[in-house]
Amino acid sequence: MAKKIKSSGRFGARYGSPLKQKRILIEEKQIKKYKCPLCLNLKVKRLSSGIWYCTKCNTKFAGRAYSFQE
Numbered sequence: 876m877a878k879k880i881k882s883s884g885r886f887g888a889r890y891g892s893p894l895k896q897k898r899i900l901i902e903e904k905q906i907k908k909y910k911c912p913l914c915l916n917l918k919v920k921r922l923s924s925g926i927w928y929c930t931k932c933n934t935k936f937a938g939r940a941y942s943f944q945e
């Protein structure tokens with residue numbers, strides 16, 4: 876029996892509870908809107924990993940992968 880840990884183990888049948896819990900927290904951060912450092916509106920959305928976009932002043936920012944600012 877070969878045990879695969881790296882990529883296949885992540886989203887396979889054994890979708891472990893600690894992982895699921897982490898995933899929920901990450902998704903909450905992704906959906907949450909953040910304050911734009913330029914126009915100070917809560918209009919910053921996550922475009923993709925590390926890229927954040929303000930819908931108010933149309934500016935893209937480099938941020939963290941799953942949250943914009945701490």
Ligand SMILES: [Zn+2]
Nearest residue numbers: 911914929932
């Ligand atoms: Zn803005």
